[in-house]
Every structure is written in C-alpha cells, then in structure tokens.
Amino acid sequence: MMPRRPCGAAQHRPNGTLRRHVGAAACPIVRGVAQVLVVEDDPTIRTALVRGLTERGHAVASAPTGLAGLEHAVGHRPDVVVLDLGLPDVDGTAVLRMLRGVSRVPVVVATARDDEAEIVAVLDAGADDYVVKPFSAAQLDARIRAVLRRGGGGDDPHDTEAVVGGLRIDPRSRQASVDGRPLELTPREFDLLHYLAARPGRVVSKRELLTEVWQLPYGGADKTVDVHLSWLRRKLGETAQQARYLHSVRGVGVRIAAPEISAPDGE
Numbered sequence: 602m603m604p605r606r607p608c609g610a611a612q613h614r615p616n617g618t619l620r621r622h623v624g625a626a627a628c629p630i631v632r633g634v635a636q637v638l639v640v641e642d643d644p645t646i647r648t649a650l651v652r653g654l655t656e657r658g659h660a661v662a663s664a665p666t667g668l669a670g671l672e673h674a675v676g677h678r679p680d681v682v683v684l685d686l687g688l689p690d691v692d693g694t695a696v697l698r699m700l701r702g703v704s705r706v707p708v709v710v711a712t713a714r715d716d717e718a719e720i721v722a723v724l725d726a727g728a729d730d731y732v733v734k735p736f737s738a739a740q741l742d743a744r745i746r747a748v749l750r751r752g753g754g755g756d757d758p759h760d761t762e763a764v765v766g767g768l769r770i771d772p773r774s775r776q777a778s779v780d781g782r783p784l785e786l787t788p789r790e791f792d793l794l795h796y797l798a799a800r801p802g803r804v805v806s807k808r809e810l811l812t813e814v815w816q817l818p819y820g821g822a823d824k825t826v827d828v829h830l831s832w833l834r835r836k837l838g839e840t841a842q843q844a845r846y847l848h849s850v851r852g853v854g855v856r857i858a859a860p861e862i863s864a865p866d867g868e
C-alpha cells in the first residue's frame with residue numbers, strides 16, 4: 602500500500618537540499634496553517650516531527666544541519682522555526698544567535714535535557730519557547746500555535762502604556778524607564794515587566810506568568826520566572842529582600858506596586 606504523501610510536507614534530500622511537497626490543487630489554504638522549518642539532525646525525530654506537524658495542517662520543511670537550517674530560514678522566511686540545540690555542525694544556540702541577527706521569526710528550541718541554565722540561556726538568546734525531549738508532535742504543535750498567536754497580536758487590550766510609581770512601560774515603542782532613567786531590557790524582561798505593570802497590586806502566580814508571558818500553557822520551571830525577576834530587580838536597582846516595585850509573595854507569585862514613600866524618620 603502506498604502511503605499518502607501528506608499535504609505540505611517537505612523532504613530533505615541526501616545532498617542537504619530541501620524538497621517541499623505542496624500540491625496546490627490538493628492543498629487548500631487552511632486557516633491557521635503555518636510554514637514550519639524543523640532543524641533536527643536525528644533522522645528518526647525529524648521524520649516524525651515532519652509527519653506529525655504536517656498531519657496537524659502545517660506546511661513543513663526540514664533541515665539536518667544548522668547551516669542548512671539558517672540558509673532555509675533566510676531564503677524561505679518560514680513562520681516559525683523548530684530548532685534542535687544539538688546539531689552536528691553549529692551549536693543550536695549559535696544558530697539562534699545568527700538567525701536573530703537577521704530575523705525575528707519565532708523560534709521554538711528543542712532541548713535534550715531539562716537543564717535550567719541552558720533553557721534560560723536560549724530564552725535569553727532570543728528563543729520564543731522551548732520543548733524538552735522527548736516531546737510529541739501534539740505538544741510541539743501547541744507551542745507553535747502559541748508563539749504564532751503571540752507574534753500575531755496587536756489587539757491586546759493591555760497594549761497601552763503602564764505606569765506604576767516612577768515606572769513607565771510603553772508596549773508600542775517597547776521602551777521602559779524608571780524615574781526617568783531608560784531601562785535596557787531583553788524582550789522577555791520587557792514582556793514580564795509590562796504584564797505585571799498592567800496589573801498593579803495584583804499577586805500574579807508564576808504559573809500565570811509561564812502561561813501568559815512565556816506561553817507555556819502546560820507549565821514550565823518556576824526557576825525561569827525567578828531568574829528573570831532577579832535580572833529585572835537588578836535593572837530596577839532593587840533586591841528581593843529590599844523590594845521597591847517587585848514584591849515576592851512566598852509560595853504564590855509576585856506583585857508589582859509603587860514604592861512606599863519613606864517616613865521622614867524612616868528606619
């Protein structure tokens with residue numbers, strides 16, 4: 602029995618080039634379909650991901666090396682890139698940095714280990730999300746849809762400047778300042794600070810932050826939030842012990858509030 606070639610699938614030829622299988626007649630435009638590039642050297646995983654994502658309606662291309670992936674990403678401008686970190690030619694984090702030099706395409710990183718330091722490093726290098734191997738195509742599909750929703754936003758009701766005390770965060774210009782001093786924030790730090798500042802006084806759980814800021818609806822590591830909060834605190838000139846804006850609520854989450862004005866005879 603001949604297996605039916607899924608609509609939109611692409612195959613990788615042995616010489617490293619890509620072959621895309623898109624039959625225009627057989628491939629009606631499906632709402633929500635994304636052009637996905639999978640960069641993965643393991644042929645078994647690569648084939649399974651291409652098949653699984655194709656079955657979920659995406660048009661999938663794949664590349665077995667970092668350089669082939671970069672070339673494809675630059676030449677074909679996919680909607681989202683799934684990037685394995687352990688690649689034979691160039692380390693996935695280096696591929697991500699090179700890609701970020703030329704493109705804002707959403708990148709979901711696939712890591713082999715649940716290594717907090719590595720995950721934080723790739724998120725800081727510009728990854729939009731990550732999955733830890735082994736993961737299913739369904740799980741990856743959920744992450745892909747989440748980063749695409751996030752990137753396609755613009756009608757966000759919270760898309761207005763947030764002001765908390767001396768802190769101003771403008772999501773349109775992506776600029777933030779504290780007491781008139783501009784803050785140099787990474788994209789993730791900016792999103793985190795804006796999410797909190799749009800909800801002043803409310804205790805926001807780490808779970809909510811992972812879902813809404815990191816787009817990890819199935820949860821992630823609390824430590825990811827902690828690390829970003831500590832970076833934010835440093836930039837705001839405060840510590841967890843001597844909080845001005847970012848107040849940790851033990852076992853629950855974090856609350857943003859304007860600093861209290863110290864009493865004249867302050868302690």
Ligand code: CA
Pocket residue numbers: 641642643685686687688
């Ligand atoms: Ca690999």
